[in-house]
Amino acid sequence: MPLCKECKKFFPIKEDPNKGDCVQRVVDPRQAYYKAKPVGADMDANSCSSFEKK
Secondary structure, three states: OHHHHHHHHEEEEOOOOOEEEEEEEEEEOOEEEEEEEEEEEHHHOOOOOOOEEO
């Protein structure tokens, strides 16, 4: 079972390494930007379509 903390897109918070942000680059016809969503380090990443092993 892959975990969020094993993903290239997971960035832990310094104050609490058990929490972090999943940061993804999004490109649309006009611009490119980053989306971040809060996740737990031990969350199951089986259902995540953007999971990439470190």
